[in-house]
Amino acid sequence: MSYHHGNLRQKLLERAAHVIAEQGIESLSLRALARDLGVSHAAPTRHFADKAALLRALATEGSDRFIDYIMTAADEAKDDPLERYAAMGKAYIRFSLTYPAYYRAINHPEVAAHADRKLNESAERRHDMIFEAARAAQAAGWLSDERTEDVMMFSIATVRGAAASLSDPLHGPGEMNLEDEDSTTDELIERIVRLIIDPAAPQKSRGRNAQKNAGTKGRNR
Template identity: 45%
Template structure:
């Protein structure tokens, strides 16, 4: 391909590929496209054009768009888990504070990496998730459940069934993250979706996480 041809096939803002790791380049460009235009705009042919490689080149790494999304999702899950585990470790030993740190880190990560987060939640990826991705998600869910169990053992929300509490926690967390990582919602809702407002979202979405760890026990005693 001539220099002129290469320039003409690469739209403004795209990154041309220069004999490096094509797989990583495809994932990086896919994240850029999803972040700017949404998952619907993603295609292997367009990525090849953006990177200045042949239309067949992405097939050496990803046979389908779903394969690429699954790889992006698995990378995202690794990063998300690392971010939440780091935040929890830094929060000390109190399980309620660990839950708060987990929620804050989760939402912050989704806010700062919307493309990866949307790949994780994409129906195509969920439907065709690899065993490795499913295993990572299951381990992450069990980490949340274990921390909720520890918080209840410390007296927090003891009046709520653990399964129901897990459902409520995950639904609130995933729902909030989906909103702040979605381009349309970010545009509609405006400044509240900014990274520096994540703390406010956690305060509102998880109000009892800021209460006394013995709140549930006190409420039950009063009843």
């Protein structure tokens, strides 16, 4: 009864996520994980062939949740395509802060280098999801003269960079004054995404109704 752990695989993933969130992916050690869970140093091998396999599993799980998270946020938004796209952008950044371990696993070079079919398929679903949303926003008039690939590259780059700037303790004191004075993270995300979507939108009404008429004003030509 104490020999078979039962659900070691799941526990390993959970503990790994915890460690990654606390100390980063570099500090992850299979042996330390085993110690934390009170099993022998080689036990993880039964569930993950090597470190890359564990990270790949975490990334795959994370990528799927990422899709759900963003689709949920999109569906909760008004059905104006531009507002929907903005909601997805905000969700993208929020996911990276809410599930840092998933997000880091997804974006870790080592993981991408050892991707398998499932992970690649999930990545492709993510891509298609964003591509379709971008295309819909363009069809509604936003940046409609640009190539969709460029619009998507631009949007993803910005939210990705914002996620990086927000999560890394990185860039020491001075590089990025987050959370200054009276601005919460949510407000900052709101403003950043607004700059992607619609820099000319009226500042005063940028709450839930800010984009009510989006598609007929703002960044259109």
